[in-house]
Amino acid sequence: xxxxxxxxxxxxxxxxxxxxxxxxxxxxxxxxxxxxxxxxxxxxxxxxxxxxxxxxxxxxxxxxxxxxxxxxxxxxxxxxxxxxxxxxxxxxxxxxxxxxxxxxxxxxxxxxxxxxxxxxxxxxxxxxxxxxxxxxxxxxxxxxxxxxxxxxxxxxxxxxxxxxxxxxxxxxxxxxxxxxxxxxxxxxxxxxxxxxxxxxxxxxxxxxxxxxxxxxxxxxxxxxxxxxxxxxxxxxxxxxxxxxxxxxxxxxxxxxxxxxxxxxxxxxxxxxxxxxxxxxxxxxxxxxxxxxxxxxxxxxxxxxxxxxxxxxxxx
Amino acid sequence: xxxxxxxxxxxxxxxxxxxxxxxxxxxxxxxxxxxxxxxxxxxxxxxxxxxxxxxxxxxxxxxxxxxxxxxxxxxxxxxxxxxxxxxxxxxxxxxxxxxxxxxxxxxxxxxxxxxxxxxxxxxxxxxxxxxxxxxxxxxxxxxxxxxxxxxxxxxxxxxxxxxxxxxxxxxxxxxxxxxxxxxxxxxxxxxxxxxxxxxxxxxxxxxxxxxxxxxxxxxxxxxxxxxxxxxxxxxxxxxxxxxxxxxxxxxxxxxxxxxxxxxxxxxxxxxxxxxxxxxxxxxxxxxxxxxxxxxxxxxxxxxxxxxxxxxxxxxxxxxxxxxxxxxxxxxxxxxxxxxxxxxxxxxxxxxxxxxxxxxxxxxxxxxxxxxxxxxxxxxxxxxxxxxxxxxxxxxxxxxxxxxxxxxxxxxxxxxxxxxxxxxxxxxxxxxxxxxxxxxxxxxxxxxxxxxxxxxxxxxxxxxxx
Numbered sequence: 001x002x003x004x005x006x007x008x009x010x011x012x013x014x015x016x017x018x019x020x021x022x023x024x025x026x027x028x029x030x031x032x033x034x035x036x037x038x039x040x041x042x043x044x045x046x047x048x049x050x051x052x053x054x055x056x057x058x059x060x061x062x063x064x065x066x067x068x069x070x071x072x073x074x075x076x077x078x079x080x081x082x083x084x085x086x087x088x089x090x091x092x093x094x095x096x097x098x099x100x101x102x103x104x105x106x107x108x109x110x111x112x113x114x115x116x117x118x119x120x121x122x123x124x125x126x127x128x129x130x131x132x133x134x135x136x137x138x139x140x141x142x143x144x145x146x147x148x149x150x151x152x153x154x155x156x157x158x159x160x161x162x163x164x165x166x167x168x169x170x171x172x173x174x175x176x177x178x179x180x181x182x183x184x185x186x187x188x189x190x191x192x193x194x195x196x197x198x199x200x201x202x203x204x205x206x207x208x209x210x211x212x213x214x215x216x217x218x219x220x221x222x223x224x225x226x227x228x229x230x231x232x233x234x235x236x237x238x239x240x241x242x243x244x245x246x247x248x249x250x251x252x253x254x255x256x257x258x259x260x261x262x263x264x265x266x267x268x269x270x271x272x273x274x275x276x277x278x279x280x281x282x283x284x285x286x287x288x289x290x291x292x293x294x295x296x297x298x299x300x301x302x303x304x305x306x307x308x309x310x311x312x313x314x315x
Numbered sequence: 316x317x318x319x320x321x322x323x324x325x326x327x328x329x330x331x332x333x334x335x336x337x338x339x340x341x342x343x344x345x346x347x348x349x350x351x352x353x354x355x356x357x358x359x360x361x362x363x364x365x366x367x368x369x370x371x372x373x374x375x376x377x378x379x380x381x382x383x384x385x386x387x388x389x390x391x392x393x394x395x396x397x398x399x400x401x402x403x404x405x406x407x408x409x410x411x412x413x414x415x416x417x418x419x420x421x422x423x424x425x426x427x428x429x430x431x432x433x434x435x436x437x438x439x440x441x442x443x444x445x446x447x448x449x450x451x452x453x454x455x456x457x458x459x460x461x462x463x464x465x466x467x468x469x470x471x472x473x474x475x476x477x478x479x480x481x482x483x484x485x486x487x488x489x490x491x492x493x494x495x496x497x498x499x500x501x502x503x504x505x506x507x508x509x510x511x512x513x514x515x516x517x518x519x520x521x522x523x524x525x526x527x528x529x530x531x532x533x534x535x536x537x538x539x540x541x542x543x544x545x546x547x548x549x550x551x552x553x554x555x556x557x558x559x560x561x562x563x564x565x566x567x568x569x570x571x572x573x574x575x576x577x578x579x580x581x582x583x584x585x586x587x588x589x590x591x592x593x594x595x596x597x598x599x600x601x602x603x604x605x606x607x608x609x610x611x612x613x614x615x616x617x618x619x620x621x622x623x624x625x626x627x628x629x630x631x632x633x634x635x636x637x638x639x640x641x642x643x644x645x646x647x648x649x650x651x652x653x654x655x656x657x658x659x660x661x662x663x664x665x666x667x668x669x670x671x672x673x674x675x676x677x678x679x680x681x682x683x684x685x686x687x688x689x690x691x692x693x694x695x696x697x698x699x700x701x702x703x704x705x706x707x708x709x710x711x712x713x714x715x716x717x718x719x720x721x722x723x724x725x726x727x728x729x730x731x732x733x734x735x736x737x738x739x740x741x742x743x744x745x746x747x748x749x750x751x752x753x754x755x756x757x758x759x760x761x762x763x764x765x766x767x768x769x770x771x772x773x774x775x776x777x778x779x780x
Contacts, residue, residue, distance in 0.1 A: 139411065139412065170369075170372060170374045170375075170376040170377075171372065173374060174372045174374060196373060196374060199374050199375060200375040200377075200394075200396075201374065201375055201376045201377040201394075202375065202376075202377035202394040204377075207377040210377075210378075210379055210392065211377070211379075211392045211411060211412070214379050214390070214391065214392040214411070214412045214414075215392070215411065215412040217412070217414055240379075
């Protein structure tokens with residue numbers, strides 16, 4: 001947001017316009033090579049692969065289109081609205097928490113597809129979820145059914161690179177609506193108000209997963225068997241037991257983040273053998289794995305907290 | 316989008332200032348354990364934060380939460396639905412997966428540390444003692460501690476237990492400090508009950524007797540505020556229920572209801588279905604008794620000879636909306652639509668707002684209880700002839716027969732109808748009290764009904780000029 005206001009100030013003094021533009025193009029040129037090198041070098045698994053970038057872009061565009069429609073349904077968006085939707089995409093992308101959330105979703109769906117190929121683990125219905133649906137506990141069974149439906153919708157919309165507004169967590173939903181309401185060309189305020197009124201965070205996939213894990217009570221440890229729980233429940237259970245954010249748990253399941261996964265599993269209370277078993281399923285552990293046994297679960301939790309603090313400072 | 320809510324463990328309702336108005340037993344008990352009252356400001360910090368957040372962003376939110384109730388960790392998942400301004404501006408809380416687990420303190424040492432911190436923060440009188448428990452300094456934060464400070468000024472360096480009476484401890488003092496830690500005590504000049512905490516100030520290295528003590532005096536209840544209204548001129552003994560019995564009976568009743576609820580919800584473990592039903596019956600009975608207690612206490616106030624009401628300007632449409640807002644959850648449970656007719660500010664009465672709301676809540680909750688599922692209740696405010704205004708609450712229930720209409724406002728008369736809403740919880744005092752209140756405000760409460768045609772209750776009040 002800072003650069004926007006700086007540009008605006010520069011426009012008031014015409015002599016600086018060229019200088020500002022030159023500085024910007026220089027920054028862009030300098031940034032090109034590292035990004036390109038990263039994309040080229042990581043042909044295989046990477047936290048920022050072309051596929052992930054494409055999905056992030058697709059989801060941002062889908063959100064922008066929905067905001068433009070303002071609750072009127074996508075059919076109401078005319079073909080001439082493209083420039084305005086482009087502008088909304090830029091504004092949404094500037095918001096860091098929103099971008100991070102969307103990136104995590106892209107990563108989650110990509111990882112889920114990869115585990116489907118490698119472990120024949122269905123990205124929607126895992127053995128554990130199937131068991132939960134058949135649970136004697138009515139609350140658990142009902143939530144598990146809802147999770148199944150939400151997870152199906154999620155994987156389907158990921159394939160189409162879409163993200164319904166109503167699936168965003170409450171704070172991000174509000175951010176997106178504010179961006180939508182601040183346009184030069186205000187859409188229908190009534191439409192946005194209707195979107196707000198029908199929003200229910202409890203019905204989002206992420207809240208349903210959390211509700212299910214809370215409803216499982218002590219049985220939540222069952223989530224830590226990756227090949228039974230599947231990525232979505234595994235990450236949710238790991239987050240609950242290790243005291244991490246769910247997004248952090250998803251990232252930890254990426255090949256490049258295996259030390260963080262080991263730390264998370266330790267914080268969740270697994271012993272070395274248990275950690276090793278999970279690591280072999282998810283990401284090949286390195287020689288450092290034996291060191292994990294030296295760390296107590298409390299220490300592991302503290303280390304994770306430190307890592308998050310560092311990430312926050314950089315952000 | 317609507318989720319089945321069969322597994323909601325507790326519901327609650329807050330108003331626009333985050334006061335908890337209505338709460339199911341587990342939530343009410345947690346509120347009490349966290350030092351709050353019902354109704355009263357939401358005292359569970361973890362929930363208060365979420366409720367404030369939901370109100371600020373105006374969206375329905377859903378979060379896992381955990382709270383410490385003084386003994387155990389309570390955890391669950393809470394859904395918070397902020398309600399619009401027209402419905403009172405508060406929030407509806409739905410807690411799922413209520414779970415109680417031993418407090419997750421890393422060690423008993425950590426727990427002791429936590430409790431010490433609470434006591435230090437809540438102590439209203441703090442003293443420093445030397446190794447022989449003689450007072451060195453005193454710090455007083457509350458008005459009723461001044462007596463102790465004065466007594467100390469008269470006898471500097473006195474033994475603390477000579478100044479402060481310890482009713483439970485008969486021994487001659489000084490006793491070993493461990494025996495005195497946590498003792499109940501009486502502070503001169505204060506009517507409240509106090510508790511003493513003796514915390515040793517240890518020499519570095521430890522192992523020997525402490526160098527001195529930190530003595531914290533913690534009151535069991537807050538200092539009563541000066542009554543805002545002049546005390547009514549009634550004899551002391553005529554207020555038996557309101558003054559003494561209600562507070563004394565309320566706590567055991569809440570406990571019975573809470574424990575029965577715990578058994579019913581199988582929170583403590585699996586249980587045969589029949590026993591769950593018995594527990595539900597116990598919980599219902601306890602709630603009924605608690606309601607009766609409230610009514611009796613109310614009755615005593617209203618029947619007292621000096622009882623008067625305020626004469627303020629009351630917007631009847633606004634009052635009706637507030638009553639509907641408070642009872643919205645109950646109505647939704649029975650799929651009954653509540654309709655309020657009229658615009659704000661059009662019908663103004665001269666009466667006491669609190670009492671008008673009390674009467675309306677009584678009328679509307681009766682209407683909800685006696686209407687068939689899926690029907691509607693209509694509430695309208697009108698201006699009648701001869702300088703009076705009225706609120707009419709009309710239901711689509713089975714109606715009341717002519718002979719029962721005559722007796723309906725009598726003491727302990729239970730409407731004579733079968734409540735469609737399951738177990739009948741009325742004390743038979745609600746309408747009697749409502750009519751007394753209406754009379755006290757210079758108005759009247761009447762009913763028009765024929766069997767099979769629903770009932771219309773009319774609250775008439777003097778019009779505001």
